[in-house]
Amino acid sequence: LDLDLEIPSVGRYRQHIPPHDTSSQTPRQVEDPLEAEESAFEPHYTLPASPIRPQVDSADPTAIPEGLGKPKRPRTLPILRVIGQIAATYIVAEGPAGMYLVDQHAAHERILFEQFLAEYHSRQITSQHTLGGEMVELSPIYSQLLEEYAPLLHEMGFTIEPFGIHKFRILSVPSMLADRDSPTVLKEMLHDIDADKRPAQQTLEEKILRHVCKAAAVKARQILSHDEMQGILRQLERCENPHTCPHGRPTMIHLSTAQLETQFGRK
């Protein structure tokens, strides 16, 4: 018996706008500059607009069908039940085999990465228009990088056009970044890609995908509601590789009941 009945979702998209379509401009929230600045420092105990609030959307590829339908993705972890949150960073959960401590950022990154990768491979990346096109000014080096990457970035939901010397207009971003400050995300992404000197077998696509997910995932030191935490766990339970984030960091620490018994001298 699979008890996943009501599933809060993680990283759902509100709508699908093809990257080329400029006819239906969708207003996005204008970010409070102070809030944007604060969130860059990952302050303690703030509750910024969360990309993981449960939303009803039948188009979500990871949604569990209602009624007696079977989930579309196989389970890779046991059912986990949220107990609470530690340091606004780790989700404490209980499963059939003991206790799990889940790093909320790493876990959400993994979930988004698998969703984004599937969308990219099926050429179904959803993107969202920025309000009026956001301006960004880049250094000469980053300008050159951006021009080089523009076609690939476009395939991934970014529509960026030159707008003067070293200046660019961001017309759309992948939907999962809709709540983020797009000039900041773009600058950080170019910096990350430029600085990423890991083995050459990883493609530029992978670097961009990883960075988008890093930027879109919930941060550490962010208070989550019970539903948001349960939503993360429900989706992590069906990730192909639930144990690490896309950068290879662990998403969870498991303390088995047997380990607890040993630690407390019961065995």
Ligand SMILES: [Zn+2]
């Ligand atoms: Zn990571």
